[in-house]
Amino acid sequence: MQAKNFQQIILALERYWDRHGCALQQPYDLEVGAGTMAPETFLRVLGPEPYRVAYVMPSRRPTDGRYGDNPNRVQKHYQYQVILKPVPSNSQDLYLRSLEALGIDLREHDLRFEEDNWESPTLGAWGIGWQVLLDGLEITQFTYFQQAGGIDLDPVSCEITYGLERIGTFIAEVDSIYDLVWTDGLSYRDVRHREEVEFSKYNFEAAGVPMLFGLFQSYEEECKRLLALDLVLPAYDYCLKCSHTFNLLDSRAAISATERVGLIARVRQLACEVARRYVAGRRDDVAPMIQNPDAGGSVDSAGRP
């Protein structure tokens, strides 16, 4: 069935990944730069337990704002994030069939996987994979995670990150994301344009720099304090807040090149410590979601539960 508008794309992906054994999560309720940063990815890929999850993640990249003027660049976009852990042997096929589920006929289009190894210095994470190009348009990042929070992953997870606006413009054959139909009678412009204008102003011009520096400091301290109390998940929230605060300072051009490296290292330190404690915790619990650690996941390689 052809997805006819923006929200039908999301619905079709939800249905598809529901059929393939994913827990359908809701967006995490904090500002993040990418779906990878949500705990459902960053923490769940750690440790031995199998997990399959899919969710929409509004992703904020303050420096990408263009005051609503650029047809393709926005300071907030929507990602559809899928984690398959462990990696099924047909991971690429599963992904390709999800495109067909959106109504894209792959025999009529030029689809390719081009080398693109993902890396996040703030999360101490990296993976090997591709950007997926459809008729020359990058629509997805496909990654086999190798490390998160500085920890080697075992098993490896497969991360599929769809760029929903990109897929939308591809299907609708339009040049501007603002021309996307969100649902009948409502455009992407109607829903989001004002937000782009105001947040671009905020990100580039209005955000209070001394306050943000102060917040960064406070968030970092709180994260460390919570880690000492072994409150790993709340600590990670504060790590994410640090990361977003850093991004805001960056878009205010308030960070010198030298400071930049140092601040990124501080966030990474928090992320790595969170990851370490999270894994330790799962071990203490004897990895609660594993009955028999040798048995692997609860779904087969084709994703049938």
Add this chain to the structure above:
Amino acid sequence: MENAELVVELGTEELPASLIEGAAQQLAQQLVAGLRAERLPGSVSAVWYTPRRIIVALDNVPARQDDLSETIMGPPRRVAFDSEGNPTRAASAFAEKNGMALSKTKVIETPKGEYLSVVRKHKGEKTDKVLERVIPAALQKLQFPKTMYWSPDKFRFARPLRWIVAIYAGKVVKFKVADIVSSRYTSGHRFLGKSRIPVTSLSSLREALRDNGVIVDQAERKEKIVAALANAAAAAGGRLLTDDDLLETVVNLNENPSVVCGAFDRRFLELPDEILVTVMREHQKYFSVLNEDGRLLPVFLAVINLPADPGGKIRAGHERVLRARFADAEFFWNTDRKIPIGDREASLRTVLFQQKLGSYFDKTQRVVAILPPIAAAAGCTGEPQELEAAAHLLKCDLVTEMVKEFTDLQGIVGGLYARAEGYPEKIWRSVYEQYMPKSSGSPSPSTLAGAVLALSDKLDTICGCFSAGLIPSGSRDPFAVRRQGNGVLKIMLDHRISASLRQLISWSLQALGKHEGETQAELLRFFEGRLRFLFEEMSLAYDCVNAALAVGFDDPVDALERVRALQEMRQEPDFLALASSFKRVMNILAQSGTPPGSPNVALMSDNAEIGLWGKYREILPGVEAAGKSRQYLEALRLMASLRGDVDDFFEQVLVMSENRAVRENRLSLLGELSRLFLRVADISQIVLEKTG
């Protein structure tokens, strides 16, 4: 049983285009080496690769290993037998260790004497069994710059393996790697073919894959792409802008390539061609088409992984993507030009060059500081203020939106903005060409001013990195200092900038506020290594290089001329004979040392000695003059004319005379000779058999 064919296909998820060929070659080498180690020959009959598969076939692999008898050496006879000739405990222990009766041992004669030994027979194993070990071992040995794991057995590869075909003599060789069991089943094109296609041989694999949408032979795909690009360019009314790197990439990105030609809006042609071509090539892997004047036509050629685009949907999609990319570039071009490029220098303070070396603003000031002496040394006179103006502009494009987006265009973008603002050509071109030469095989900046600027910039980077401890070692060279070193030397050679490296380094270190000391010595060693590398790239004979560099390389242009003169002289018998005598001179001096002072004619008694001294005196002024004017060939010719006298000297004169005064006089004559020769080269390093 007969010799038979081995076929291996590794089915993978899309391998990075740049790694495929190397991986395929490695697999072929590893299989051949693995089989050879098992006493099985075989000749490679196919090495084919696509993004999703590597195919290697070997022909004429025997069905069974030859039987092997191996002689194992034991203790020597005198240990193995006592004085009465009875076997000792050592003998029986040796037999036991090898699982043989004592009676099976034998004393054999060896160059080292007589030894006890046994002969162990190995029956040749069947090749299909051997392959069960050899193929997995070969797979384990493939090397990639970056690997990953994905399966529980933690097998590492560039991307996940998904199937393995392994067939010997028509039968499957069974083994398991990365959770995959080898089989006879291959898979076709992702969207045009079936999966699980059974094959029995290389030819059936090739045909089955052709039927399922895959052209396995990269040469055939390349041919097809080249023809399709040329046709499409002609159909668009122009000619292809050839791009060999891009061609290799698209050959390795597609299993069933064809070309679609799309168009873009003429208004984008107002942007510089360099920017349009870069956007198309780097971001979209499109080829460009030129008209007869060499200007871009408003079309692009995309290589797609399907045989055709009948509905034009793919073309329309690519056009839409390129429109957005060009619109971005156009936006950057217009926005950037609101701030004159020259007004951006102060903002370079916020762009870090290197922690210990400060910002690009700091770097710019250093380049400005070392420019005047370097320009003078290079003979780049006239309008020094233009050169300085170019230096101030040099890094300004780093803070433009265009370069933030298209980092590969740094330098070029600065030059383009300067040109658009009406700077004189000498200035904008120097900025535009500042990163040349891109490699040791590509051209230097086209003007002397550009050369001086590029040289100063690179010199600052190199000296800066060395003084900050960022010295390249092994594969670690994060600032590409080696490439920049090659660049400095290549610029000097190309533009014949005859200057002292020691002097250049010391100017640069001064501007960096560093003491010379150890860093200076390290830098000179570094440049010597780079110079040797460049000379090797230029196919200069290594022994001539060694001979010339042994007496110095401070001025690389001068060193090159000495190497070239040596190369030419090496053809001449007189010179070769002289080189061999010179070896003797150097050996004698090395053993006895060179006494101080000039030889005294009064102490010369032998005619040959007097003759050599006379001849030496005769050619000396000519050699000196030729050396000064760098007529090294002439200098070497004059030296070669000494050959007869040197030969006579060594035939008739005993250097190490009993008379100390005579001996020292003769040694000092040789000392004079060696000093003469060492003005050009240490010709004792010339290799006499022509192997270089």
